[in-house]
Amino acid sequence: MVDVLEPIKARRARRAISERPIGRETAERLLQAAHLAPSCANNQPWRLVAIDDPEALSAIKEGLTRGNYWAAPAPLIVAVASRVDLDCRIPDGREYFLFGCGLAAMNLMLQATAMGLVAHPIAGFRQTPVKEALAVPAEYTVIALVIVGHPSSDLSGLSDKHRDEETSPRVRRPLDEAVSWNRFAFDNPASEDGASS
Numbered sequence: 001m002v003d004v005l006e007p008i009k010a011r012r013a014r015r016a017i018s019e020r021p022i023g024r025e026t027a028e029r030l031l032q033a034a035h036l037a038p039s040c041a042n043n044q045p046w047r048l049v050a051i052d053d054p055e056a057l058s059a060i061k062e063g064l065t066r067g068n069y070w071a072a073p074a075p076l077i078v079a080v081a082s083r084v085d086l087d088c089r090i091p092d093g094r095e096y097f098l099f100g101c102g103l104a105a106m107n108l109m110l111q112a113t114a115m116g117l118v119a120h121p122i123a124g125f126r127q128t129p130v131k132e133a134l135a136v137p138a139e140y141t142v143i144a145l146v147i148v149g150h151p152s153s154d155l156s157g158l159s160d161k162h163r164d165e166e167t168s169p170r171v172r173r174p175l176d177e178a179v180s181w182n183r184f185a186f187d188n189p190a191s192e193d194g195a196s197s
Contacts, residue, residue: 018152022148022150034078046101120147123144
């Protein structure tokens, strides 16, 4: 029996990556994994833009926030984009497109981990310049960028904080702080008067 938990446990948001290219065949395998994600009513709301051209990569990297300096060597970035009407809209106000795109991104990250690659999702980018660089229409949201590369043992380009995070053990809160059985049993952040804060 294949234990999917192993690549899930192995996945980390690594920042030490090399400039070594990611071949098209490898990139297409990652994209295929993303595209096989489940979605509401099989709507497949994700629109994935794979960026491997040096000029296009440079334009995208210009749109990254300062904290994502470590992505500069990345040979591949995948933009995950969608719009609200591409997926289910439940009458009570739930809109599924973000959830579906998250599932696709996770599939991509797990496939990358299984192939010995780093795939690190980020929210730290400026939406307007990234959309302009990729010619993404205004009605779409670029939900995340996934930085993809081969891992590097050279940590010299990382900040002290990121170097520590790169080499530290993986930390997760205890499972019982995130899971309850049969009823919601978590701290309620309501104020003293009973109103939500």
